Amino acid sequence: MSDLDPVARTARLTAALRARESERPDRLFTDVLAGTLAGQAARALAEQLGEVPAIAVRTRFFDDLLTEIANAEGGPRQFVLLAAGMDTRAQRLPFPAATTLYEVDRPELLRLKDALLAGVPEPACRRVAVSADLAGDWPRSLVQAGFRADLPTCWLVEGLTQYLQEANVIRLFDRITACSAPGSHLLAEFVAASLFRDPAARPMLDALAEQGAAWHYGTDEPQPLFAERGWQVQSVPYAEVGQAMGRWPQNGVTAGGHLAHATR
Template sequence: MTETLDAVERTALLTAALRAAESSRQDRLYDDPYAARLAGDAGPELLAEIREATFPKNAARTLPSTPDYNAIRTRFFDDFLQQAAQDPDMHQIVLAPAGMDSRAYRLAWPSDIRYFEVDRPAVLAYKEERLRGVPPRVDHHSVAVDLTSPDWENKLVAAGYDPGLPSTWLLEGLLYYIPGDDAHRIIERVAAITKPGSRIAADIVNEAALTLPNMRGLLDVFAGWGCPWLFGSDNPEALFDEHGFTVEAAQPGDPAAAYDRWPDPVPDRAETGVRRVFFVHGSKN
């Protein structure tokens, strides 16, 4: 079924392959028993291209370590979602987009949580086929709709989401693949459908990461696949504040997002001309 996925949708198979590889490590940061079946045959092929670019045979690594980054990102957001779910006032979690994520199947959730996965129809159809026979461990709802469509909010509500109750949102692996106007619009639309006190998390790169010469090896791979990186922000706190969220932004390797796995220096926020990625997390005002 991978032939039904477009270029951006296929990046979810790369994420699944990265999670499968992490799960095979003795020092793994999490265990995803479904990642390999979600990755299929295409995911490892995509991962092989990333590894070739990131870890050249006859040269020093200049690109960020995608396997370590992905492991830290997954664990960081695992912890964020699990902590949010323990809040007695929190009953709704939304992954938008859901991609090949299996948190609904591999993590334990309180019985009062409603868990929504929003993604394009082709992605959710592929995922359903791959996970056939595997029961979710939560009250699970799939919402097959593109986040750029004019009516995804209506479909989410029709699936059981209640805008009048607090919710927790994860925008993982999304913002750098879409133009800046669309990124702002999605955050604005999420704000409009969430109650004050709701939580949000996302990953985002800085602007320099889109243009630095020493990022070209990685950027060229994604562009060659037909899914170039399009958007970054040097001040993600201000980006989300503009739409009514108060957030913090951790970099991989910061104390809150290290897990003894980040192999590179962590640049001070005042330093310019360096690549960055941020794990944004906070709540609606």
């Protein structure tokens, strides 16, 4: 995984965790491409980590929402995955053919992904890779790729906010809102602020920092981020969703937080 920077390498680790979930007899989803996108190094690291229930839970939670939104009558026909990483939803989910799915991430990561997917059949929807640094002017890159801010959009912010400073999280949500026409959806995930104060979580957080992929942001109340920008939001704790799926342990360190679905 040395071809990517530490934060980008987490995309391959996440793919490895999806691959492992896909091998379970009681799997929450099936991702046949995840192993290829992960590679052997990431898969070995995933085995060392043991159970990471949050990845399987959030993947299934957002799979279900994206499928529902994409197939709703009059729903958005453009979707944007920010920090898309090694996401495979363009291939996995039943998006209508008229849907355009924009995957925004760093150019080196998208190049690697395209190389790994060489020979894989094109998805039914239109997948557009958008090379951009989310710390830069990514809305301009998105527009240049064909995105239209005057049309409803469904955004997905998954596995991203914890790596940002609070000011950059606020800036991200300001930019998303500025690009969102009425009828848009915003799906987002947040780790809990309380996790940073939990002594049991300290080894995990220290290990991430040592690898150059430190977590900076968490919140126990994500609702104001949406309400202050005119979004109507429903937020549910990870634990509640995970327990309903049979994936949330009663003991041990878990990346608790919230999963949110907002509309405007």
